[in-house]
Amino acid sequence: QVQLQESGPGLVKPSETLSLTCTVSGGSISYYYWSWIRQPPGKGLEWIGYIYYSGSTNYNPSLKSRVTISVDTSKNQISLKLSSVTAADTAVYYCARERRSRDYDYGMDVWGQGTTVIVSS
């Protein structure tokens, strides 16, 4: 059974770079898309971007200039970097596995438990 675990600093200073890692266990990263999604306190879900195991990416246009998602298949890990953070980036950050291709989209079927990141000095 595939499990995802997000990890990283829970507190980031304004203007710095938020860095998180999602470790995939119980299965392979290969042949799936992997997304990052965030949820500010009391608000809805916001998709940040995805990466295919081969390394191709797609980002939310509203965050594109600040986001980098990468994959390390040898470690079964996906990473998120979000630069120049502000208080508005305070949120629970989730990673999720997407069952999709160019021809179909079967949803995000496996999610991590989420990790809270607070942006504050």
Place this chain on the structure above:
Amino acid sequence: DIQMTQSPSTLSASVGDRVTITCRASQSVSSWLAWYQQKPGKAPKLLIYKASTLESGVPSRFSGSGSGTEFTLTISSLQPDDFATYYCQRYGTFGQGTKVEIK
């Protein structure tokens, strides 16, 4: 960009009620729509994909329908475990969520 609009934002219902949530897309998404359930402090859970296909392990009281720009999630008989927030999603866009509360 495609926008997804859910209605209502909040829904008050009782155990045993039939509940329907609507999701409208700003342009056609064919049948590529998913529904998720989220409980406080927990990650979302996939309920339905491809508009009407029930994810494995999801109770049959949940159903989805629609295509193009209008979709519905129906809970045929609301159970205590179903009080939660529900989101529709198409690729990189989520609806704003519908909170199902106890009446």
